[in-house]
Amino acid sequence: MLNRKLSRRGALKAGAVTTGLIGGVGLAAPLLGPTAEADVTGVVGPAVTPMFAVPLTVPQVLQPTSTSSTTDYYSVTMQKAVKEIIPGLQTEVETYNGQYPGPTIKARSGRRVVINQTNALDLPTSVHLHGAEVPVDSDGNPMVTIPPGGSKTYTYPNNQLGAPLWFHDHAHHLESEHVYRGLSGMYQLSDDNDRCQPLPSGQYDVPLLLRDVNIDSTGKLVYTMGDFTNRTTILVNGRPWPYFQVAARQYRFRILNSSNLRFFVLALSDGGSFTQIGSDGGLLATPCTTNQLKLSPGERADIVIDFSRYPVGTQLVLLNNTGPGPADLIGKVMRFDVVRDALDLSYVPDTLRTLPTPPIATVNRTFVLRMDEDGRANPMAYINDLTYDPNRIDTQITWGTTEVWTITNANVRAPHNFHVHLVQFRILERNGKAPDPSESGLKDTVALLAGETVKIQLTFDSYRGVYLYHCHLFDHGAMGMMGTMQIS
Ligand code: C2O
Ligand code: CU
Ligand code: CU
Numbered sequence: 001m002l003n004r005k006l007s008r009r010g011a012l013k014a015g016a017v018t019t020g021l022i023g024g025v026g027l028a029a030p031l032l033g034p035t036a037e038a039d040v041t042g043v044v045g046p047a048v049t050p051m052f053a054v055p056l057t058v059p060q061v062l063q064p065t066s067t068s069s070t071t072d073y074y075s076v077t078m079q080k081a082v083k084e085i086i087p088g089l090q091t092e093v094e095t096y097n098g099q100y101p102g103p104t105i106k107a108r109s110g111r112r113v114v115i116n117q118t119n120a121l122d123l124p125t126s127v128h129l130h131g132a133e134v135p136v137d138s139d140g141n142p143m144v145t146i147p148p149g150g151s152k153t154y155t156y157p158n159n160q161l162g163a164p165l166w167f168h169d170h171a172h173h174l175e176s177e178h179v180y181r182g183l184s185g186m187y188q189l190s191d192d193n194d195r196c197q198p199l200p201s202g203q204y205d206v207p208l209l210l211r212d213v214n215i216d217s218t219g220k221l222v223y224t225m226g227d228f229t230n231r232t233t234i235l236v237n238g239r240p241w242p243y244f245q246v247a248a249r250q251y252r253f254r255i256l257n258s259s260n261l262r263f264f265v266l267a268l269s270d271g272g273s274f275t276q277i278g279s280d281g282g283l284l285a286t287p288c289t290t291n292q293l294k295l296s297p298g299e300r301a302d303i304v305i306d307f308s309r310y311p312v313g314t315q316l317v318l319l320n321n322t323g324p325g326p327a328d329l330i331g332k333v334m335r336f337d338v339v340r341d342a343l344d345l346s347y348v349p350d351t352l353r354t355l356p357t358p359p360i361a362t363v364n365r366t367f368v369l370r371m372d373e374d375g376r377a378n379p380m381a382y383i384n385d386l387t388y389d390p391n392r393i394d395t396q397i398t399w400g401t402t403e404v405w406t407i408t409n410a411n412v413r414a415p416h417n418f419h420v421h422l423v424q425f426r427i428l429e430r431n432g433k434a435p436d437p438s439e440s441g442l443k444d445t446v447a448l449l450a451g452e453t454v455k456i457q458l459t460f461d462s463y464r465g466v467y468l469y470h471c472h473l474f475d476h477g478a479m480g481m482m483g484t485m486q487i488s
Helices: 002-014 175-181 474-478
Strands: 071-083 091-096 105-108 112-119 127-130 151-156 163-169 184-190 205-213 233-236 243-248 250-257 264-268 274-279 282-290 293-295 300-306 315-320 332-341 363-371 381-383 395-397 402-409 416-420 426-430 445-448 453-459 465-470 482-487
Touching: 091 175, 105 112, 127 151, 163 175, 163 250, 163 300, 175 474, 184 205, 184 250, 233 332, 250 293, 293 300, 363 416, 402 445, 416 453, 445 453
Parallel strands: 071 112, 105 184, 205 250, 243 332, 363 402, 395 482
Antiparallel strands: 071 091, 112 151, 127 163, 163 184, 205 233, 250 300, 264 293, 264 315, 274 282, 274 300, 315 332, 363 381, 402 453, 416 445, 416 465, 426 453, 465 482
8 A cells, every 4th residue: 555655656756857848749648547545554645636527617706795986895805715626635725705716806997996805814914916006005015914813905996908917915925825725816907998809708708727736635735835846736727637618619718827836838739729819918919829828927818719620529638838747747737628519709800909109218227036046955036136125125216217127037947937016017028039929018927937038118107115026936936036116
């Protein structure tokens, strides 16, 4: 018994420690078997999860508790809940309103959202609306937390263009584990231009929140800081490797990589193309056709997949073509089963929107991201050689200015990314070249593989106060890769 268990764990581990790209298209699909047993010997291995055995579910849309002519009011309680994530196992998670992942909030540009958040967990929390322009007291600063038993009201003016925002925990040194355990949800902000698009809508407009977790054979969600090898169960909307029955028509998928550390390079198993229509800050100016989609932690993408080219009966796997981890686990995300025909009047227009013209930049700055990767016991992570200090202002910004930031990942192995609170920026260059079309829209998070340099342009013309920028690999942020900026 013990030997069998250990050897299965050993086999999983042996395949686990790879970095860089793995071959994904055309992988064999060995199911590991439907059992997940507690180990009577006390050695607890990973849960064994059947693939494509549970249907995709979609997070509920949160209903306001009241509305006025200008504002929607919501009330949310952060609380523990027990969910069946792996069939047959009970897993304790941390939730917004008992839902895993959190409910979706739908908001409109120009219409305020006010959320009363109550913390019924046993540690402090802080709620951040990622990608949003919000006054500083509602930004979810790591140091402005809600104590257990307390509550706080967050006000979101929504004076910005429509965008796929998301909310998640940001309490200092706790955010990484809190988000891992479930404290994240989508916040779909739409503007007038979004609402008159002929794109797929209703049941054909589907959010996909991706994340990886390590669940052991007793159902426990195991969190170890910086663990990029054992989080080998891929969840979509909180379900492990789900299947989704689709009609042979176009679907819009709003995808969020809510993982702590994992990058995704998504592709269809037949290599088929799809159309990217949006990124972090909303719709692109024009759609772009591609057959792969890269998403680092915190990034979002809107895509349209046209299933009308597949006969009913086709099964397509959404692959993840990057490691680390065993390809037979992390190389797959979910399966689309084409089960019926359907009428489709939707289409992707040639022009999606006009992006705002960036003003002339007058200030240049450089940021160097680096983490200890020499195997030392307590690795730290730095921006410009400093770890996060909430009492220090790293960057002083004059309100109204437009700046160009050059950001470099100085590591030789570790990937990072860079997220800025408060602003949607533009990517000017990646490694000296114009960015791909997928990165040509508004962005709030940009990936930086080892050795890469990006130049971004940002305008600080909304709120004043102290905000953050950081690596959005949450574990790295908790290791210090976070800085402060004061706009005044
Ligand atoms: Cu989504 Cu400060 O982060
Ligand atoms: Cu943010
Ligand atoms: Cu990082």
